[in-house]
Amino acid sequence: MSDLRELYQEVILDHNKRPRNFGPLPEANHHAEGVNPLCGDHLTVYVDVERGVITRVAFEGAGCAISRASASLMTDAVKGKRIEEAEQLFEQFRRMVVSGADDPVESSLGKLNVLCGVREFPARVKCASLAWHTLHAALAEKEETVTTEQ
Amino acid sequence: MSSPVRRASAEEPEAVERRAFDVAEVRRDFPILQQQVHGKPLTYLDNAATSQKPRSVIDAITRYYRTDNANIHRGIHTLAERATVAYEEARVAVQRFLNAREAREIVFVRGTTEAINLVAHAYARPLLRPGDEIVVSILEHHSNFVPWKMACEATGARLRVVPMTDDGTLRLDEYERLLFDRTRLVAIGHVSNALGTVNPVADIVRLAHARGIPVLIDGAQAVAHMAVDVRALGCDFYAFSGHKVFGPTGIGVLYGKADLMERMPPWQGGGDMISSVTLDEVRYNTLPAKFEAGTPDIAGAVGLAAAIEYLGGLDRAAAAAHETALTRYAEKRLGEFSDVTVFGRAREKAGIVSFVMSCAHPHDIGTVLDGEGVAIRTGHHCCQPLMHRLGVAATARASFAFYNTHEDVDRLVDGLARVREMFA
Numbered sequence: 269m270s271d272l273r274e275l276y277q278e279v280i281l282d283h284n285k286r287p288r289n290f291g292p293l294p295e296a297n298h299h300a301e302g303v304n305p306l307c308g309d310h311l312t313v314y315v316d317v318e319r320g321v322i323t324r325v326a327f328e329g330a331g332c333a334i335s336r337a338s339a340s341l342m343t344d345a346v347k348g349k350r351i352e353e354a355e356q357l358f359e360q361f362r363r364m365v366v367s368g369a370d371d372p373v374e375s376s377l378g379k380l381n382v383l384c385g386v387r388e389f390p391a392r393v394k395c396a397s398l399a400w401h402t403l404h405a406a407l408a409e410k411e412e413t414v415t416t417e418q
Numbered sequence: 419m420s421s422p423v424r425r426a427s428a429e430e431p432e433a434v435e436r437r438a439f440d441v442a443e444v445r446r447d448f449p450i451l452q453q454q455v456h457g458k459p460l461t462y463l464d465n466a467a468t469s470q471k472p473r474s475v476i477d478a479i480t481r482y483y484r485t486d487n488a489n490i491h492r493g494i495h496t497l498a499e500r501a502t503v504a505y506e507e508a509r510v511a512v513q514r515f516l517n518a519r520e521a522r523e524i525v526f527v528r529g530t531t532e533a534i535n536l537v538a539h540a541y542a543r544p545l546l547r548p549g550d551e552i553v554v555s556i557l558e559h560h561s562n563f564v565p566w567k568m569a570c571e572a573t574g575a576r577l578r579v580v581p582m583t584d585d586g587t588l589r590l591d592e593y594e595r596l597l598f599d600r601t602r603l604v605a606i607g608h609v610s611n612a613l614g615t616v617n618p619v620a621d622i623v624r625l626a627h628a629r630g631i632p633v634l635i636d637g638a639q640a641v642a643h644m645a646v647d648v649r650a651l652g653c654d655f656y657a658f659s660g661h662k663v664f665g666p667t668g669i670g671v672l673y674g675k676a677d678l679m680e681r682m683p684p685w686q687g688g689g690d691m692i693s694s695v696t697l698d699e700v701r702y703n704t705l706p707a708k709f710e711a712g713t714p715d716i717a718g719a720v721g722l723a724a725a726i727e728y729l730g731g732l733d734r735a736a737a738a739a740h741e742t743a744l745t746r747y748a749e750k751r752l753g754e755f756s757d758v759t760v761f762g763r764a765r766e767k768a769g770i771v772s773f774v775m776s777c778a779h780p781h782d783i784g785t786v787l788d789g790e791g792v793a794i795r796t797g798h799h800c801c802q803p804l805m806h807r808l809g810v811a812a813t814a815r816a817s818f819a820f821y822n823t824h825e826d827v828d829r830l831v832d833g834l835a836r837v838r839e840m841f842a
C-alpha cells in the first residue's frame with residue numbers, strides 16, 4: 269500500500285479537524301442532501317447562486333476525514349465561481365480520483381490536488397466524491413427552485 | 419482436539435487459551451490466513467461479514483467439480499447420481515447440524531437473506547391482513563427487517579420493534595407486551611451482527627408459542643459461535659448462511675417445521691419444484707423440493723457439508739470459550755483508550771466488539787488498520803435502525819472466529835494507537 273500519509277496529507281487532516289464553511293445556511297436558495305448508502309454518511313450542501321455565480325456555499329453532516337476534508341476544500345474552491353466553472357471542476361476532480369496512480373494530476377485543480385491520494389484507495393473514492401455529487405444535485409435543482417419561487 | 423472445557427474469565431484469558439484450545443493447530447487448516455497484507459501478517463477480524471474456509475471445504479468443492487459435477491434429480495447417468503447423492507447427503511448433514519427432526523425440513527437457499535424472504539413471501543404475505551402485526555427487534559440486520567417491512571406495506575399489516583437497553587440487551591418485558599392475538603409472526607436474530615448480543619431465543623419462542631405465534635430465528639451470526647438445536651429452541655423457522663459458518667458463499671439454509679412448510683405455497687416457480695405440469699394444471703412437488711426451484715448451488719451444498727464436518731471435528735465448547743476470552747481481552751484492551759467507546763455490553767455476547775473513536779471516523783480507522791494488515795468492518799453493518807438508536811452513523815467492528823489469537827487483538831490495538839497518532 270502506498271504510504272497512508274499520501275492519503276491523509278496535512279491539509280486533509282487540517283480540513284477534517286477545522287472544516288471551512290461548515291454549518292447550515294438556511295437562507296441559501298439551493299441545497300441538497302447526499303448520502304453514501306454504503307456507509308451511512310450524509311451531508312447537506314447549501315449554495316446561494318446569484319446571476320449564475322456561487323456567492324455563498326456551506327455544508328454540514330457527518331462523515332469520515334476524506335469526505336469532510338473534500339467537502340471543506342470544495343466549498344473553498346467553488347465560492348465565487350460560475351456554475352459552469354464549478355461543474356467543470358467537478359468533472360476534473362472526478363477524473364483525478366479515478367485516474368491511475370501514475371497519471372499526471374491536472375494543474376487547474378489547485379488545492380484540490382491534495383485529494384489525489386484517494387485514487388490509490390478505491391474504497392474511498394466515494395467518500396471524496398460525495399460532496400461534489402451533492403453540490404451538483406443542489407445546483408441541478410436550481411431551475412425548479414427558481415421557477416417555484418418566482 | 420484438546421481437553422478440558424473451561425469457561426473463560428476476564429482475569430486469565432491467556433491461560434484458558436493455552437489449556438483449552440490449540441489455535442496454532444486450527445490456523446494451519448486455513449490457507450488464507452498464512453499471508454501478508456501490505457507487508458504485515460494478515461489479521462482477519464471481519465468474521466461476522468464472512469468467515470474464512472478451511473482447506474477441507476476448498477478441497478471438497480474442487481473434488482466435486484473435478485469428479486462428480488452434474489445436475490441433480492434429472493439424470494440417470496452416474497455423475498448425475500453422484501451429484502444427487504452428494505447434495506442430499508449435505509441436506510442430512512445440515513439436518514443433524516441443527517438437530518432437525520427430518521431432512522425435508524431443510525431447504526437450501528442462497529443465504530439468510532433468501533431464507534427470510536422465502537418465509538416473508540410464502541408464509542407471511544398470504545396470511546397478513548390489515549391490523550395484523552409482525553414483531554422484530556431493534557437489533558435486526560436489514561435482511562430481517564426489510565422483507566417484513568415490505569410484507570407489511572403490501573398487506574396493511576404493521577411492523578413492531580422490540581427495543582433494547584443501552585447495553586444492547588433485548589427488552590424481554592417490552593417484547594412480551596407487544597405480543598397479542600393479531601401478532602402473526604415473531605422474527606428475531608439469534609446473535610446481533612453489530613453488537614454481538616446473544617438473544618434469549620428459547621424464552622422468545624416460549625412466550626410467542628404461549629400465544630400461538632410462530633417464530634423465525636435469524637441464525638446468521640449464531641451458527642459460527644455455538645451449537646444450535648432447533649428442537650431445543652422450539653423455533654418454527656431458522657435461517658443461516660453457509661459463508662458465515664466456514665462454508666462457501668451462495669448457499670444457505672432455511673429450516674422450517676414440516677407441518678408449517680407443507681401448508682405454505684411455493685414462492686418461486688420452475689424446474690424441480692413441480693410434480694407434474696400440464697397446460698391446465700401444475701402440481702407442486704413435496705418438501706423440500708417445493709421450495710427449491712431451479713438448479714441449486716450443488717457445489718455450495720457440498721462445501722457446506724464439509725464445513726459442518728470440519729466443525730464436528732472441533733471441540734466447539736472450547737472454541738467458544740476461546741472466542742469469549744478473545745472478546746473479553748479485546749474489550750479490556752480497548753478500555754485502555756480514553757477516546758474509544760465500545761457499544762454492546764450485554765451479559766450474553768458472542769465474538770463481536772463494536773466501537774467508535776472520538777478522534778477518527780470508522781472509515782478512517784478501517785483504512786489505517788488495513789495498512790497494518792488488520793481487516794475489520796466499518797459502517798452501519800446493515801443495521802441502520804440500530805445505529806440510529808445508538809446515535810451514530812457507523813461503528814468500527816472487530817469480529818472473532820476460533821482461529822483468531824490474542825496477538826490479533828494486540829495488532830488491532832497497535833493499529834488503533836496509530837489511528838490516534840494520526841488523527842488526535
Ligand SMILES: Cc1ncc(COP(=O)(O)O)c(C=O)c1O
Binds near residue numbers: 467530
Ligand atoms: C444477523 C444477520 N442476518 C442476516 C444476514 C444476511 O446474510 P446473507 O447476506 O448471507 O444473506 C447477516 C449477514 O450479513 C447477518 O449478520
